[in-house]
Amino acid sequence: MLLQTSLALFLSSFVAYGLSLYRFKGRKIVTTLVIFLMLVPIQxxxxxxxxxxxxISLIDTFWGVFLPMIVSPFAIFFFRQxxxxVPRDLIDAGxxxxxxxxxxxxxxxxxxMPPAFSAMAIFMSMQSWNNFLWPLIVLRTGEKFTLPIGLNTLLTPYRSSYDLLIVGALAATLPIIIIFIFFQRYFIAGLTSGGVKG
Structure with a gap:
């Protein structure tokens, strides 16, 4: 989760930086494709x-789980906006x-950009941590199952381990709560903190 979220934040913001600040041929087409991909369901x-x-032989590997989700169209659009x-005076001064x-x-x-990074960090870490469908398709070995898949295996037609399920559900929510507590203080920061004053 940490690796996927970190790489997704960096790559998505880097792409958004290029789309926002540079005027190149095909820029509008790329932006339209990003918006279109936001509308396409993962299914x-x-x-x-x-x-x-x-x-590329990535079935039943952790790389196969998070590599296709490493760049998010929603994050690119969010960071671009x-x-x-950002005041262009800062860019020109640089x-x-x-x-x-x-x-x-x-x-x-x-x-x-701490407010933007913190908002996206919470969103993308939740998305990564709670992802169920794609890891279920890619992973084969029980030892590599993610927590949502592991919790799902506790529910069977023959016996359901609700005691373990409740403990697992609590364990599944703790990382997201910790991430939210860590990043929520940035939400109140100004959108252009550190910008040009006066």
């Missing part, structure tokens, strides 16, 4: 993703000071 993509995982609100585009991203854009 439609399962078969082609499954065939892809077979072709946020970066659109370029005047001789910063390259990577330095502008890491030293100017990222430090004023």
């Amino acid at each position: 439609i993509l399962i078969l082609p993703l499954y065939k892809l995982m077979i072709s 946020y970066i659109d609100g 370029r005047v000071d001789g910063l390259n585009e990577y330095a502008i991203y890491f030293r100017i854009v990222i430090p004023i």
